[in-house]
Amino acid sequence: MLISKKKTVMSAIDLGSYSLKMKIVEVGEDGSVRILENLSKPASLGKDVFSLGKVKYETVDEICDILIGFKMLMQEYGSKKTQAVATSAIREASNKDQLIDLITLKTGIKVEVLNNAREKFLTYKAIRNNLPDYEKMYYEGVMLVEVGSGNVEVTLYQKGHLIFTHSIKLGHLRLRKVLSSLEKRSMDFPILLEEYVNSHTDRLERIKESYSIPHFMALGSEMKTINKLCNKTDRAGELNEVPLKKFNKFYVEIFNKPTPLLIEDYGLSADLAGSLLPSMIILKKFAGLTRAKKLITPYLSLNDGLVADFINKRFKTRHHEEFEIDILKQARTLALKYETDLDHADNVENSALILFDALKQTHGLKRTDRLLLQLAAIMHDCGKYVNLDRHHEMSCELVKGSGLFGLSNREINIVAAVTKYHSAQSPYNIDDNLVSLSGKDRVITSKLIALVRLADALDTSHSQKLKNIRIGLKEKELTVRAESETDTTLEEWVFDNNSFFFQEVFGLYPQIKVKRKIDCHDQGSIAGSKISAAAIHEATGHKS
Amino acid sequence: MQEAKSPLPQSMKPPATNLKTGFKNKYFINRELGWLEFNYRVLEETWDKDNPLFERLKFLSIFSSNLDEFFMVRVASLEDQILAGYDIPDPAGYSPQQQLEMIAAKAKQMIKKQYSILNKSIIPQLKKNGFNLVDGARLDKKQLAFVKNYFKTTIYPVLTPMAVDSSRPFPLVQNRSLNIAMLIRERKKDTPTFATVQVPSVLPRIVELPNKMNDGRAFILLEEIILLFLDKLFSSYEIMGASPYRITRNADLQFQEEDATDLLQEIEKSLKRRRWGAAIRLEIEASMSKELLDVLQKALEIGENEIYSIKGPLDLTFLMKTYSTPGFEHLKFKPIEPLLPPVYRDDRSMFNIISEEDRFLYHPYDSFDPVVRLVQEAAEDPNVLAIKQTLYRVSGDSPIIKALGEAADRGKQVTVLLELKARFDEESNIQWAKKLEQAGCHVIYGLVGLKTHSKITLIVRMEEDGIKRYLHLGTGNYNDNTARLYTDMGLFTSNELYGSEASAFFNMLTGYSEPPDLLKLTVAPLNLRKFFYKLIREEAENARSGKKAFIRAQMNSLVDPRIIAKLYRASQAGVKIDLLVRGVCCLRPGVKGVSENITVHSIVGRFLEHSRIYHFHRGGLNTVYLSSADWMTRNLNRRVELLFEIENQDIKDRIINILNTLLSDTLKTRVLQKDGSYKWLDKRGKKKLHAQAFFSEKADQEMKEYFIEKQLYDDSDKASALSIKNSLKLEPTVLVSADEDETAKEKAD
Incomplete structure (x- = not known):
């Protein structure tokens, strides 16, 4: 068979709460995407999980049958690369692990369970890769709201940067479940719904005063229907926006219509009819926090995000760099929140990167690992906010709880482990954080730990004494050359202390050579005095 | 069907469907009568002298096999409706019972016509052309010897005669099989016994005889031979009377699909069932005795109206095989040479x-x-x-x-x-x-x-x-x-x-x-109906605002009452609607204030007009669609169908031209009248055009040119290829029959 050299065919599968979706796309050399197949098949994953807490055996069977069908289609296009992810329903299922295993066993498809943040990250990635004027919107200010079945995800961008991102337990399916007992009791169920939503969003009211947001983007699987119904059009895709006027008009139209009437009047499925009003109430609430005159509905799905992710990774596009910048910015915001010494953090990050890049030939790590290294370097000390004494452990916990947006669980675990072992113990102990990682990932983690430790050592005193750092590699030796205007005894000592671990990991013996640049003015104020208690503590810690 | 039927309790009756067409019943033509009209147009082909003799023979056969299917499906369904106590009238306002009565009357009239053509025109013509159908009573010695031997060696071994008495119930007679009924008795004083034997379907219906005469070839029908030797079947019995008969059974397939776990199995089961559905039609030779008919009628539980008494051989579907008898190619259409573009x-x-x-x-x-x-x-x-x-x-x-x-x-x-x-x-x-x-x-x-x-x-x-x-x-x-x-x-x-x-x-x-x-694709049953509505409505709106608007379409059948109502509204708005409907058409054209802007043409000819073309003016866009769907309720509601637009301008032009040609056909076109009947097109002042012949001769011509060119090209003699090509210039597109006035008269008959 002829294999196109220029094009790659890949498939993205999303096991959602209501349906299984698949996109098969052809990716060009320039990262352009052509959709070959776009499928959606209903499945009752969400119903099972949100009512029983787990997925029924029959449902698993049903899902596997659908996936086998999907697989046949993949073969029809010679698709070699498959990315399958699962979201909230499977994430919350008590039998998650057996489920994933069973699916792999029966269909050969490996499913990654996405955490909330990564799911959101992928969706936003899809927006960046697919909406031409996203840059303008991100600059002027945009609120992105995704109404899921379980949660509502709200994110605010302005001046091109992420302002905040929030997850509220207010999904339409959850709303219906929570309030279902009331539906029969109250005649004014819609008003009740509205009140309930308001009671959960009052702390967001300040957005209206603090920011002036001109754009509003609505995401989620219901948006296609809402768009069609509000615009009164048969064929979706004609318009990807809904004027707020039309939205409000339709809102009034359906406000008092019982679900069976919605099904009949608009030809909706029972599921869609049930989620229509809750979704619209939520959207109305959030759109009211902005100055937007219309709802932008880009019809993008998680699958588009998976495709975008694949392309960005493969072609290292501009978008990918933007994502790195976003994630790094998040990490810095987090570090600042925990009152980290950012000068030190930046310095460690820089030195770590210099080491990483110099060792390119020997470490065998990937570009994504470089990002993890940066993140670990930035956040390695944030645990000090909680407890100076065992700050590394605290850092680890804070990183894990941070919900860093765009990282997979695996990646977060690696970053957390690196921060945990950045100072003292050797990571050989039996540790939950490491046990959860695969052997391969443990090696990556060790390498990153060694790099962070060495970089941290170079700024032990938190005063950025070493300048102009260069790396020399010669057979079994790695030489760090730097210049300093002040005494660097402490740094050199800590560096030496860490050399053993580094040598163990990389098989290279690290040495440091500091060239002293004497400057008369500063002679008196050198070193020592500026070494913080923390630095000393850390330095002595290295011995243990 | 005469016995008392217990109607279903009221609650189990199907709900009355309100078709909401907004038009009176009288504006709709009953579907079954419309279908019979179509089949009559097929029959008309049997007396069109432009059709070669054997082609006319074939049309006789098609008329019969069409009618068989109609009885098995449509008539059966009406009978089922009556049985189920469902007496909702059709869009034209007729109850199932009324429809059955109208069908029987009309069908009998048409069958009479069919046999009159067969006996008065086709059989004599066949004789003239050296194809003699010989009566069993008129065999010469040599022929008699031949059939005697043929019966003994070939027919007899596959015959299974069955007698009916108190211990042997009436046998199951196969759907659409030809049988011979007889009354037999052993002794003079015995009451006669009924017996039946199937004319074997495994043997050819028509048998060639030796013929020493100079008048061509001789043939005899299989049942004639069997009738000659019936006494060989019941050796010690006396045959008091014998006559062929044939029954048609209810064969409408109705699956309980929702319950069927395996569709394939369900259909296999139903196939077996079909053979033994209730009898809904009994065909007998007119000469059958009253006694024999009584036995049959009672045994088959068949009503007076369901008996078809026929003057001539039963079941003319065998003529399709006769058509293929070697040696009569000159009495058929020249085979078409399809054009390879x-x-x-x-x-x-x-x-x-x-x-x-x-x-x-x-x-x-x-x-x-x-x-x-x-x-x-x-x-x-x-x-x-x-x-x-x-x-x-x-x-x-x-x-x-x-x-x-x-x-x-x-x-x-x-x-x-x-x-x-x-x-x-x-x-x-x-x-x-x-x-x-x-x-x-x-x-x-x-x-x-x-x-x-x-x-x-x-x-x-x-x-x-x-x-x-x-x-x-x-x-x-x-x-x-x-x-x-x-x-x-x-x-x-x-x-x-x-x-x-x-x-x-x-x-x-x-x-x-x-x-x-x-x-790009419109799919039934998802949105095809809605899409057609939209297109029709669009034309109506354009017409109302004074713009040019037209709809032209070709299809097999036009039945769906709601589409018809939309077309009426468009006609009322001033949309010019020209339809080519080969088969059933339930739309009544030319009614003042309802459908005066609508014309319905039907072309029935050598080729079965099967294309579905939909052409809308759309304010000058001239959009052309092709589809697998007719404007029938079943196509729009119960079938998966596709409609697609023709975007390529050259192809679109070609299809529009084809539609033009079909709509200007004068020689094969019949025009649906206000009263539901069809009349030959009034040819006065019109260019004579036979659309199907025009298309096939054009293709033929181009292919001939190609072959000559190819052959001459192979001989590397391009110059003479060109000259021959020029001499083969396309024939004029109009085909005029030699004796046009006379034919026209006969057709109008």
């Missing part, structure tokens, strides 16, 4: 040809070969990843099925959507399904409750620039045999938008995905 003539791959631009074929004038070739090339091409096709009625030894099997063998993904429920073809379809499955194809048997009627082939190919999809969309089935007899249109395209929607369409059929939103 120039672009397909060299060895270029179909993929290249389709990639260049959209391609169009008009069968049977254009060859069906390119369609078969596409599937065959796809099967062999190493770059083809997948082939998907819907198959409805496949030919006996289909090269397409063979190619699909080969493709699966080569490891390609082959998906075949086989519609098992194609009426009366189930048995052969099941065989193909099993064969394809064995070859490794992914065979799907359609969606429960919906027949897959769409005709589409999708090929996915990996090319230098990535995945490319090739498509064939048609109005007719993938059947290389009927492609020579039916007029149908087909489109090849590699347009990406069509391709990706075709994929989505197949995903819906295979159940991989929910129906998606489509822009």
